[in-house]
Amino acid sequence: MKDSLSLLARIPAHPDSRCWFLAWDPSGTLLASCGGDRSIRIWGKEGDDWVCKSVLGEGHQRTIRKVAWSPCGSYLASASFDATTCIWKKSQDEFEVRLSLQSVTWSSPSHILTCPRGSQQNKCCSGLWDSAACSACRTALIAVWCIAGVVCSGADPSWKCICTLSGFHTRTIYDVAWCRLTGALATACGDDAIRIFEEEPLSNPQQPTFALTAHVPRAHSQDVNCVAWNPKEPGLLASCSDDGEMAFWKYQRPEVC
């Protein structure tokens, strides 16, 4: 388990503030970060270094809590404590605000952003919807859920809990992320650590068992708020923290579990 998660780079993304959330664009080349300094930063790789390509500072009056890319990668949505959502359009290397929404709801297919004002529906971003979804919670447990039975057309599928991972985290879990490429599960915890779990190779799909394959106890100097797998490059993980820093990690599944 040693060295299965190694640090590639550490960037002070939102200095003197906290970094709340990270989102990779669908092509995996840009990373959006948002924070308590009311700005969004877009990061790209130039050679071996991650550099800030743009700063989107004028959209919100308060902390920006989350950002999300549209599936086409041309739009970015940001949600803030000032009770508004901004939609940014990317043209060339610049971003501009196209829309500022007062109250927003997600529709049931979970990938269409709707706004009560006006009848326009703006396709914005798809939620992390997978056949196995994960929920993290304050009591430091992770529950793995899967859709039970066959989905009938029109009806909502029912979910049942098939696995619980307890005893690994000592404080609130702030984020979980499945990697669609490798199946690894990363967690961001209030004890400053990042952990990676993988399903045991021979476990029963109806009752899977997971093993802890990586654990970095001092991944950041304060709470880790978000972990995000790169959608194109297997094993590339980004994390951000209350200390305002962003870190990039390389995950390699250990040979012997």
Next chain:
Amino acid sequence: APENIFPRPSAGSGRVSGLSTPRKRARLYSFPWVPVAMVGPAPGGGSPLENANPLIYRRSGERPVTAREEDDELPDSIDDREIFDLIRSINDPEHPLTLEELNVVEQVRVKVNDAESTVVVEFTPTIPHCSMATLIGLSIKVKLIRSLPERFKVDVHITPGTHASEHAVNKQLADKERVAAALENSHLLEVVNQCLSARS
């Protein structure tokens, strides 16, 4: 459970205490100390207070300096007394008194582990339906976050059994996102800063 988690102190939603009717205080716990003085309602009326007649407790004296602490070579680790010194003089939102004088905070209810960078503070509202409980808890939390090194994890909760909505209040104080959003509310921040300001 209180609907508005961080109520404005001026909107009194607690019981109105009439000057002529005797107050009945329900005690869920007993204090080891003897009350020194009682404070009556402020002269001239004004908006009704949550707790017009709180008990006041004697302040503990200055901290004795040990030989180890005087030695400049050895680093001082943060202990219970130091945390208590940070929070004891926080003002109550309603009265011209500190949390120590109202026995809302006590040194025995502060637990610090310097090696693990954790601080746990239990505070005791003066009455079980005090609507200021969340505000007081928030003030304690903010004071500690501002004063301690960033490595510290600060947990503030109500002394078990001393408040009617302790579960709801504790949940809000433990919610990092909620606390961050509340502190961006300029009115609430001003009230918190008033509680934390030093009194002459």
